[in-house]
Amino acid sequence: MSKPQTVDEYIEGLSEQRRELLQQVRALAHEVVPGASEAIKWGHPAWVHPSGTILFVTSTHAQHANVTFTPSTREAFDAELADFTTGKGSLKLPYTRPVPADLLRRMMEFRLREHEQDGVLWM
Numbered sequence: 805m806s807k808p809q810t811v812d813e814y815i816e817g818l819s820e821q822r823r824e825l826l827q828q829v830r831a832l833a834h835e836v837v838p839g840a841s842e843a844i845k846w847g848h849p850a851w852v853h854p855s856g857t858i859l860f861v862t863s864t865h866a867q868h869a870n871v872t873f874t875p876s877t878r879e880a881f882d883a884e885l886a887d888f889t890t891g892k893g894s895l896k897l898p899y900t901r902p903v904p905a906d907l908l909r910r911m912m913e914f915r916l917r918e919h920e921q922d923g924v925l926w927m
Contacts, residue, residue: 811842813851821899822864828903829862829871836912858926859915868896871908874924877915881907893927 810816848863850890861872872894889896918924
């Protein structure tokens with residue numbers, strides 16, 4: 805099977821559990837950053853600012869999905885992320901828990917603002 809070339813193709817190839825979570829994140833992204841385009845970056849869905857800068861990337865794994873922002877975005881929310889596993893710029897979303905929509909919305913808004921106002925590029 806060939807690698808997905810679009811976010812739609814990526815989502816179509818997922819199991820139901822993974823698809824549902826990613827569709828929730830995707831809907832939220834469309835709401836928060838409607839001007840961003842979708843692209844496949846490093847084999848995963850990404851949302852790209854009209855300037856060409858990546859805003860965030862998602863990926864699906866066996867037990868969780870990742871939403872990866874810049875380290876500065878993730879760090880700005882450290883106090884609220886104590887119940888999550890995080891990485892340099894990533895947030896793990898277990899399939900067994902509800903998507904933290906309010907938190908993700910605020911993180912997406914922060915990322916958009918840090919790029920547009922502060923000029924923060926991708927990693």
